[in-house]
Amino acid sequence: MDTPIIVLIILTSVAVTSPLYGIIFGKKSIKYVQYITTLSLLVSLVLLISSTLSLTPQESTVPHLLRNDTLGSFFSLMVILVTLFVTITSFDYMKGNSNENIYYSLLLFTAIGMTMLSFAVDLLVIFVAWELMSLPTFILAGYNKQDKLSNEAAVKFFILGALSSGILLYGISLMFGITGSTNLEIISQSLPTVSADMLPFIIFSTISMLAGLGLKLSIVPFHMWIPDTYEGSPTTISALLSAATKKAGFAAAIRIFAVIFPLFYFDLALALSIVALVTMTLGNLAALTQKSITRMLAYSSIAQAGYLLIGLVVLPYSDLGLLGLLYHSFNHAILQASAFLAVALVRLKTSSSSLDSYNGLSKVMPITSFCLALSLLGLAGIPPLNGFWSKLVLFSAAVDGGYTWLALAGLVNSAISVAYYLLVIKRMYMDETSLKSIKEPFIFVSILLFASAIIIVTGLLPNVLYNISEDITLSFLSNNPV
């Protein structure tokens, strides 16, 4: 069964038609749009879960453009799951906004872009998927058009996003010039035969692609837009950006760098390791000083990208690298989505995202506080939550790959990060509040609880996801020897 194509068709048909319902049915249509969006995402999720778990390799109808492998299924599984969370919580969060139909349609278009990106094996398809993923998020970031911060978020995001797309495309065109193809498989065959004169161009192309991808991967120095955009956009969209689009970016990065890594003309791993070190350190140190929780989570998201990069760094040296990257991507997607959505609920109810508004929150919003605390502890890597196991695998991969200093740096960074995560928990559970009891909407809270359940269950039974990640790693590496 050709899962990517089926999923893309399902999602596209809903995404294209849902704005029409507004014209046909008027105001009432919004309920239908919500249901049909949720349903299409659920169906896709089920298909992707089954194809992730099936171990037999499956043919794609467009084998040179999309490869139907478990790596792609796994990444699109996590992005669809996050999109589903975002969609359902938006029922409450976006209630009363104008053009709600279009909001859900744009969410689906982003999901389509991300799904395509997870499966793409041709540089041009990667680029198209990249744009398909980015363009709707520019609009979504600026969705509150009366809100100055939201506008700033969108403009900043758009300008940098457009720039990065340009740089990415430039890198791709250089790669085409060097190898004569945009297909990653053909590139991987012809790159080793390219004459040594081409080395500067290969390096330049790699750096361009890294810079272009780096914007979405939120790695330093391409991180400038993140805090502003995450703070200004609707918080559900921040959840989508940090938990989903970033992961799709990593899928593309894995496929591209797996091709370039075998070239030992230059030490890509060393360069990436320095980027990883700077990314996690800057993210964590900046997060310590923030006054707003969305900005804090934004910097924490940057720091987490640094941990994920460790997996990319040791990709050629240790199987655990890719394994840890996959494992932590999934856990981080759930944790970050859960944290951002909890913040979204608090923002919806108290219309504030400053850290001060979290004082004593556990007394007025007990469930939200619990879910937020849980996801923050997970992000900090406190056992036995899921974040601990995947971080452990990533840091072990660094040791196994000969980058012990990077493991040490990651561990020290985890210790720094505990400080600011814990500060929020301290505020929620130990400080006093002046707020009156707040009713927590049922649907929203059930999504948060569902995410918390995933965090706890995958924390207590880590081997399920570990084994899935291991299978995916082995099958990917056997097809793409690094």
Add this chain to the structure above:
Amino acid sequence: MMVDASFPLISVLIAMPILAGLAIPLLFKNSQKYIIHYAIIVALIELAITFYSYGLILTNGSGGEYNFVEGPISIIGNFGIDYLVGMDGLSGPLVLITSILTLLVLFGSRDLIEDRKVLYYSMIFIFQGSIMGVFTQLNMILFYVFWDIVLIPMFLFIGIWGGPRKRYAAMKFFLFTFVGSIFMLLAFILIYFNVAPHSFNIPEVAGKIPLSLQVISSVLFFIGFGVKLPVVPFHTWLPDAHVEAPAPISVFLAGLLLKMGGYGFLRFNIGLLPEASAQYAWIFILVGIITMFYGAIVAIVQTDIKKMIALTSVNHMGFVMVGAFTGTVFGISGSIFQMFTHAAAVGIMFMLSGYLHEATGTRNITVIKGLKFSSPRLATLLILGSMAAMCIPIFSTFISEYLVILGAIQVNTIYALIVAVPAITVGYFLWMLRRVVMSDIKPGTKKWDLSNISTLALILYLVPLVLTLIAPWLILDVANPISTFYASLVSGGAA
């Protein structure tokens, strides 16, 4: 002869309190009238299981090996993370004191904890279960997992039920101990990749670690366990945490949490890295001696009785450290014994400081006067507790410190100077008693004394101390086989 129970004893010891703790929010949602009864019953069952398992080890004399081994049960099988538990002569006494102290802490909490009882009691049991996990877990990663879970209840204990600076103290406590644990985790990962076949299980990696890695690991472990023990200069979280924590929680802190550090040093530094420990023993012993003297000297000038007791803990933990790194049977047995006795001795002192605060509204040594007139029971117990902390030979604290000193002198006569430490301890305790208990009463001081049941609960702290003075074999017969084994490892490493 290794004892093997057909019944998963250790898993019950770990899981029962945790499950009982998680059940509390469901059971006592509306009425908290019987919560303390429930808690005491759970603690009693746990204590009974502990007595049974400890008794089996004692009668079989199998302290030198792992008993009641369960596992390995795969958690992440392909990554060497297995559930593997066992109890030997090192964990046995610590498991025993954990069960005893939990029961006693519950008695104390009855009087001193008023608000948010549901959360409090459920955290008590989660804490107990994870401490049990720390002392019995033989897989390094799961050891780390339990080690870190312990932090969360303790963070909440200090931060919610603590004194005026509770939030600061809670954050400081968590950050210090978490940062320490990070280095320990790095050492575990390094060990995993440097033994063949790769393993996190302590019995499988023992004796396979190359010397260069042993040295690196012992530095990393020193940070990890040193923060917990604590040794100077990683001790600064301890006075804050103790002073701010409510009295029953201080008992947990000093009685159990610090023991995690001591346990770690013995299990990992001595058990896994004997060669590095043999070569660099003098550094560790020196740090231990500095810790002792520092704790004792700084305690002299304290005016807060709780801070004074906290620093006494630092001083006593120095003995654990020195005893462990002497690498002699006397020293290691003394070290294990010291962990057991210190928990009870300092436990009663912390509880008394809590009652003292109830009675007089202050813990300031210079302010409280004439306790023997206003609260005779409290005064009597304070004198007895101080005698335990001073290691007067009516309590077994004397034996444990004596053994450590004996071990130290065996290694090098210069170490005999640590005999001065108990002398200082006696000095400041007597001074405290003179000011607080033996002074004249201020006119108009209200009378307040312990209830019968609280008195009884406090006396229970002294029972194990007297019992093990009369019959030290209760602990030593369990501890000696493992001490002999560890001592042979270390002397093998030195040769």
